Amino acid sequence: MSSTIPPLVTDPARLSxxxxxxxxxxxxxxxxxxxxxxxxxxxxxxxxxxxxxxxxRQWFKARVGFPHCETDLNSSVCAHALAQPDDVLxxxxxxxxxxxxxxxxxxxxxxxxFYAGAPLRTAAxxxxxxxxxxxxxxxxxxxxxxxxxxxxxxxxxVMSQLELRRAVMDRDxxxxxxxxxxxxxxxxxxxxxxxxxxxxxxxxxxxxxVSGAMRAMPAAEGGVIELLDGxxxxxxxxxxxLAARLGxxxxxxxxxxxxxxxxxxxxxxxxxxxxxxxxxxxxxTLQLGSAVLAPIRRGTSVLxxxxxxxxxxxxxxxxxxxxxxxxxxxxxxxxxxxxxxAEIRAQDTYWRGLFxxxxxxxxxxxxxxxxxGEITDFRILEINPAWARQIGIPANQVVGATASHLxxxxxxxxxxxxxxxxxxxxxxxxxxxxxxxxxxxxxxxFKLDGDRFGVIFxxxxxxxxxxxxxxxxxxxxxxxxxxxxxxxxxHAGAEIVGxxxxxxxxGYGRVEGDVEAVIIEPDWTAPGQASVAGRHRYxxxxxxxxxxxxxxxxxxxDVTCDPRTVADAARWLGFDIAALVxxxxxxxxxTVAVFIVHDVKxxxxxxxxxxxxxxxxxxxxxxxxxxxxEELQTVLNYELAHRxxxxxxxxxxxxxxxxxxxxxxxxxxxFERRVLAxxxxxxxxxxKSWTAxxxxxxxxxxxxxxxxxxxxxxxxxxxxxSPQAALSLSxxxxxxxxxxxxxxxxxxxxxxxxxxxxxEEGSAPTxxxxxxxxxxxxxxxxxxxxxxxxxxxxxxxxxTRVANLSYDxxxxxxxxxxxxxxxxxxxx
Amino acid sequence: xxxxxxPAPTQVLCVEDDPILMLAMIEFVENAGCEAVEAxxxxxxxxxxxxxxxxxxxxxxxxxxxxxxxxxxxxAIRDRWPPIELVMISSQPWDASQIPARGVVLxxxxxxxxIEATIRRFAV
Numbered sequence: 043m044s045s046t047i048p049p050l051v052t053d054p055a056r057l058s059x060x061x062x063x064x065x066x067x068x069x070x071x072x073x074x075x076x077x078x079x080x081x082x083x084x085x086x087x088x089x090x091x092x093x094x095x096x097x098x099r100q101w102f103k104a105r106v107g108f109p110h111c112e113t114d115l116n117s118s119v120c121a122h123a124l125a126q127p128d129d130v131l132x133x134x135x136x137x138x139x140x141x142x143x144x145x146x147x148x149x150x151x152x153x154x155x156f157y158a159g160a161p162l163r164t165a166a167x168x169x170x171x172x173x174x175x176x177x178x179x180x181x182x183x184x185x186x187x188x189x190x191x192x193x194x195x196x197x198x199x200v201m202s203q204l205e206l207r208r209a210v211m212d213r214d215x216x217x218x219x220x221x222x223x224x225x226x227x228x229x230x231x232x233x234x235x236x237x238x239x240x241x242x243x244x245x246x247x248x249x250x251x252v253s254g255a256m257r258a259m260p261a262a263e264g265g266v267i268e269l270l271d272g273x274x275x276x277x278x279x280x281x282x283x284l285a286a287r288l289g290x291x292x293x294x295x296x297x298x299x300x301x302x303x304x305x306x307x308x309x310x311x312x313x314x315x316x317x318x319x320x321x322x323x324x325x326x327t328l329q330l331g332s333a334v335l336a337p338i339r340r341g342t343s344v345l346x347x348x349x350x351x352x353x354x355x356x357x358x359x360x361x362x363x364x365x366x367x368x369x370x371x372x373x374x375x376x377x378x379x380x381x382x383x384a385e386i387r388a389q390d391t392y393w394r395g396l397f398x399x400x401x402x403x404x405x406x407x408x409x410x411x412x413x414x415g416e417i418t419d420f421r422i423l424e425i426n427p428a429w430a431r432q433i434g435i436p437a438n439q440v441v442g443a444t445a446s447h448l449x450x451x452x453x454x455x456x457x458x459x460x461x462x463x464x465x466x467x468x469x470x471x472x473x474x475x476x477x478x479x480x481x482x483x484x485x486x487x488f489k490l491d492g493d494r495f496g497v498i499f500x501x502x503x504x505x506x507x508x509x510x511x512x513x514x515x516x517x518x519x520x521x522x523x524x525x526x527x528x529x530x531x532x533h534a535g536a537e538i539v540g541x542x543x544x545x546x547x548x549g550y551g552r553v554e555g556d557v558e559a560v561i562i563e564p565d566w567t568a569p570g571q572a573s574v575a576g577r578h579r580y581x582x583x584x585x586x587x588x589x590x591x592x593x594x595x596x597x598x599x600d601v602t603c604d605p606r607t608v609a610d611a612a613r614w615l616g617f618d619i620a621a622l623v624x625x626x627x628x629x630x631x632x633t634v635a636v637f638i639v640h641d642v643k644x645x646x647x648x649x650x651x652x653x654x655x656x657x658x659x660x661x662x663x664x665x666x667x668x669x670x671x672e673e674l675q676t677v678l679n680y681e682l683a684h685r686x687x688x689x690x691x692x693x694x695x696x697x698x699x700x701x702x703x704x705x706x707x708x709x710x711x712x713f714e715r716r717v718l719a720x721x722x723x724x725x726x727x728x729x730k731s732w733t734a735x736x737x738x739x740x741x742x743x744x745x746x747x748x749x750x751x752x753x754x755x756x757x758x759x760x761x762x763x764s765p766q767a768a769l770s771l772s773x774x775x776x777x778x779x780x781x782x783x784x785x786x787x788x789x790x791x792x793x794x795x796x797x798x799x800x801x802e803e804g805s806a807p808t809x810x811x812x813x814x815x816x817x818x819x820x821x822x823x824x825x826x827x828x829x830x831x832x833x834x835x836x837x838x839x840x841x842t843r844v845a846n847l848s849y850d851x852x853x854x855x856x857x858x859x860x861x862x863x864x865x866x867x868x869x870x
Numbered sequence: 871x872x873x874x875x876x877p878a879p880t881q882v883l884c885v886e887d888d889p890i891l892m893l894a895m896i897e898f899v900e901n902a903g904c905e906a907v908e909a910x911x912x913x914x915x916x917x918x919x920x921x922x923x924x925x926x927x928x929x930x931x932x933x934x935x936x937x938x939x940x941x942x943x944x945x946a947i948r949d950r951w952p953p954i955e956l957v958m959i960s961s962q963p964w965d966a967s968q969i970p971a972r973g974v975v976l977x978x979x980x981x982x983x984x985i986e987a988t989i990r991r992f993a994v
Contacts, residue, residue, distance in 0.1 A: 680962065680963075683961070683962075684933065684961040684962045685961075686961075687961035687977065687978040687979060688891075688933055688961040688978055690978065690979035691891060691894070691959075691961065691978035691979040691980055692888070692890050692891060693979070694894060694979050694980050695890045695891050695893055695894035695980075696890060698893075698894055698897060699890070699893050699894070699897075711982060714979070714980065714982055715981075715982075717979050718979050718980070718981055721977075721978075721979050747981065
């Protein structure tokens with residue numbers, strides 16, 4: 043049967059043309075209904091239809107007298123009308139026509155017998171169907187010519203209706219698209235405005251994007267941004283039907299979002315039920331019909347997915363997909379913006395935190411100029427917490443204040459130096475004491491933009507003080523080494539302590555009894571301070587003996603607060619003492635002296651300061667002990683010298699008395715004078731505590747016994763010689779001079795003696811001493827062995843027996859040699 | 871060393887608490903052509919000076935017991951008996967500014983020549 047259906051029915055071009063009118067399955071419309079009414083009346087038939095022939099059925103847009111709105115093609119007669127587009131198809135008796143004899147509508151209900159159809163032909167010649175009239179009895183005469191012509195006219199009216207209808211429909215569709223585009227642009231613009239205006243956190247920005255996208259695409263019932271975090275997607279800014287899923291984390295696996303991330307391309311999911319990326323079992327749970335997804339990109343990477351979904355299938359189209367991509371772009375911008383802002387905030391927080399935590403004090407300033415443009419002052423614009431800590435002025439008094447207001451008299455030097463930094467642009471490094479608090483600061487001032495400059499500095503008082511104390515101790519060490527009296531040492535110590543600790547008075551006092559009184563030696567005082575030298579009883583000044591008795595320092599930071607001194611505070615203050623330290627100097631477990639420091643203002647004596655004081659006291663103590671030992675040594679030396687000389691006088695006296703009976707007095711006197719010569723050497727030696735003697739002094743002291751020194755020409759390097767050498771040299775010169783006086787040059791008025799010595803270097807350095815007599819009588823070698831004097835001369839220096847004696851007619855010439863090592867004392 | 875003859879030898883008061891040294895001092899005085907008067911303490915010397923008017927020279931040791939006794943004696947003599955000449959011997963260094971006017975100090979051990987010459991000079 044189907045073979046009777048003309049092939050034209052399924053012509054794709056024709057079917058496409060039919061689709062273009064979007065007429066099938068639409069409700070009845072009066073325009074078409076009117077036409078079938080007219081057709082019935084025109085052709086006097088009970089049935090008239092506007093029949094549209096689709097690929098597998100015919101559908102009636104308007105009908106009169108026919109119960110069905112459509113039939114299959116087997117039941118279609120109109121299909122045959124397609125074959126003759128220009129003419130009305132008239133079949134007088136359908137039972138007789140081979141094309142229709144077997145038609146179910148002919149063979150069965152409603153037993154149609156007559157058919158006439160005018161083709162519904164488009165301008166392009168495509169036949170969509172027909173306007174047909176049908177009767178239940180055959181009409182052998184068919185239609186009259188007029189009827190046929192009129193039916194064609196009505197058929198053209200149907201086409202006009204269809205064209206009109208399509209035009210209206212197209213216009214409405216166009217309007218809908220425009221409205222939708224407008225709406226979308228509106229939503230996008232609003233979203234972007236919201237993003238620009240929002241300074242909130244990332245979620246606020248994402249919320250704006252999702253809600254904007256949902257507004258732009260009303261079909262969406264749920265929206266979310268799934269941000270990629272590692273291997274998971276996190277639901278952010280979830281709204282609508284997805285709101286409950288906010289915060290959900292799903293693995294990046296087997297989902298449309300995953301596909302979108304992986305492909306980096308927008309994805310339109312028209313039907314979740316058949317979508318290859320959606321898990322079937324989730325479709326119902328998710329109430330997912332269709333969705334659009336767009337990747338949020340940054341560069342080539344994907345940060346996440348913007349997704350809108352609807353419980354209905356096919357809720358979105360390609361336009362939605364393109365639009366969503368725009369929103370995804372906004373999301374990219376928002377994420378970038380949020381990241382940038384977060385970084386700025388983080389950096390700001392970082393720098394601010396650094397600034398606040400910095401140990402170094404920082405101040406931001408601006409110079410103030412007068413009308414002539416000269417810098418006259420500066421204003422502090424900002425400081426960090428360290429500043430307030432280090433300078434000791436609270437921030438609220440500093441920020442906005444001028445230097446001259448804050449620092450008064452000391453401001454000018456800082457204004458000058460900081461002003462120089464601003465004028466020259468050269469940074470200035472400084473280490474300077476800040477007079478208002480006495481602290482030392484080390485830092486750098488540097489120019490910023492315009493008239494502003496920064497200063498960063500650190501309180502280095504501890505270091506400077508420590509250096510000052512170290513320098514003071516070195517200086518004290520030098521002074522103590524050179525000073526020779528206890529008073530000078532204690533005064534030097536007092537001055538160093540006073541200056542180094544910035545005290546107003548310092549001194550040294552000897553302690554009497556069991557720390558009953560102190561006798562303060564002349565003390566060091568700051569300008570304007572009176573001395574407290576003299577004796578003071580401890581008990582007159584409070585209950586302050588206990589610590590000193592135990593050998594511990596008496597430390598009082600404030601006499602008006604310390605329980606030991608508060609009762610006698612007025613007395614202390616009368617001496618300009620508000621704070622004090624008595625550092626004990628101990629000897630054999632007893633406090634024998636104290637180092638005293640006073641300050642006119644209360645002050646906290648630091649551990650370092652007390653340690654310094656202890657150190658000074660110890661050093662002075664050692665120095666004093668050394669001086670005492672030296673003084674004692676000197677006393678002993680003098681005593682020894684005195685006893686020695688007295689004893690030598692007694693020896694002389696005994697000899698003289700013993701030899702009273704000897705008529706020859708010369709040997710007695712010779713003995714006496716030898717003792718005297720020996721003693722002269724001792725005199726010279728004693729000047730250096732018997733450790734050494736100056737060679738020239740030894741010579742002069744012996745020779746002067748015999749004759750005026752102008753009889754002698756003494757020439758040689760002055761050496762420190764050993765005690766033994768001094769004694770040997772004394773006795774030798776004494777005998778030579780005695781002989782010269784008796785027989786040689788000194789016996790004549792014009793005679794002279796030239797004494798010269800030199801050292802000879804070599805493997806064994808040697809001292810060579812020459813004794814040359816001039817201007818005396820001719821001399822001859824003494825006969826025989828000679829007396830004790832001759833023996834002494836022949837023994838030479840240090841008993842070396844290296845004595846070359848030459849009795850020239852013009853005078854004695856003698857040369858004596860001795861190892862320099864035995865003569866000389868290495869000066870240490 | 872011209873020696874003049876005098877009818878009565880010059881009286882020299884020797885003050886010394888050490889008997890052996892006293893022997894030597896007397897010898898020096900006598901060798902100088904003078905006559906020695908002995909005193910073994912400062913008190914005794916003052917007593918003699920208060921009772922005798924013929925003492926021309928006092929020859930004293932400055933190193934007697936009590937350390938400064940000799941010097942005090944010398945100062946007292948210059949104060950009370952200004953004409954008397956002073957010859958002193960000492961084993962210790964002395965401060966020239968503290969020596970009474972015209973006084974001569976000579977060190978120990980003895981330089982016989984100088985001591986005798988000085989006593990002789992004052993005796994003239």
